[in-house]
Amino acid sequence: MTAPRTPGADLPDHPDFLWRNPDPKPSYDVVIVGGGGHGLATAYYLAKNHGITNIAVLEKGWLAGGNMARNTTIIRSNYLWDESSGIYEHSLKLWEGLEEDLGYPILFSQRGVLNLAHSLQDVRDSVRRVHANRLNGVDAEWLDPQQVKEVCPIVNISPDVRYPVLGATYQPRAGIAKHDYVAWGFARRANELGVDLIQNCEVQGLDIEGGRVTGVRTSRGTIRAGRVALAAAGHTSVLAEMAGLRLPLQSHPLQALVSELLEPVHPTVVMSNAVHVYVSQAHKGELVMGAGIDGYNGYGQRGAFHIIERQMAAALELFPIFARAHLLRSWAGIVDTTPDASPIVGLTPVENLYLNCGWGTGGFKATPGVGWCFAHTVATGTPHPYNAPFTLERFTTGALVDEHGAAAVAH
């Protein structure tokens, strides 16, 4: 006679933990504030490329529970200006080898992205962007509506809709990846290289002596730091204020949603700035759709329903086949937007305090690229050539990198 079994007792062992959960040490060479994709990638490349391993990543919640867990995972590099091409294309090239580099599956899928044009001005801007991309060695094509239909058969190219599809730019090397796996892959490798990943550790103050940052005050005690690197996305303004810095950032809710699991119907990624929707189908089968930002400043990780209503109306006009799909859940993240829709990555007026922020609605695609460049900036005290244009000073000198056309609503 066999003894009665406790339910669940036959389950396999817990899978291996991907990282330790150490208590903070009293002091580190580098403290990174924010355990999202950017903070984790920065830690990894600091260790891997620069041999700096006495690093803590401090995360107020759980690892990668901020925008990293909330984004729609679109990866592309077809931005307009040379400065943007530099950093986004560097990032895309890293994505292309990332799974091997991290030794961890990230479901990176280069299924291409279509950026739809709905007006004559859209068409002109898009064609210009295609040419600019080609000059920068970024793959880009202009497709007419029939060709759009060939790439993505479920797009409605009928002229009898409110915003007909007049064509699209197409970047075949663009795609999606699984955001959680990307974060865990970076976390796992950073941990192996000796980085301390410290969760439930909120930075509440910065110690500054004689114009130089010397440590951070946290919910788990004071930690001394040789250098402090901010990678706190939507909360960057709150942290900068602790150092007396005012930044040209506004934090907004940005919403997304998923459908229930469906058969594969959508082979690529479709984005439309004009009607404010972007859609792909995740590997498991859910349709992933993002909206535009909510208009007001907000730190609440939730947005208004009418934004979703508008986004769904746009999605249905573009994809009539979605009419009977059920919405499973929706959520919001807090995105840090800048006046020129480009990021701020570099030095600050406070010595040894480094800034990475302003990626707004589109920083997931930059995760490996910015990790690489920010690590260089922190390790050497000098911006990497790819982030050198993205200074804080540009809002004084006027050397803006205006990517509203390629980045503003869409990702």
Add this chain to the structure above:
Amino acid sequence: MQLIACPHCGPREETEFHYGGQAHVAYPAGNATLSDEEWGQFVFFRDNPKGPFAERWVHSAGCRRWFNAVRDTATHQILAVYRQGEPKPVVA
């Protein structure tokens, strides 16, 4: 959907309004002599607090008038609304 109390019309649905960002940002005085840094601050820099924030709204689908509100950006709760030209009320 959130209700916003227009100081002229009373509570209306959020979709009737548009947002105008930080309130009480005056056009800089002595602007012929402003430095690039001062111009940069005026053009590009706005406060971005987590908590109470005095901000501009326009009742675009109603009386079409601008007014100010103090809203908590962490909870989205509106703490006060007041007409243009009135001083920012003290909220607890």
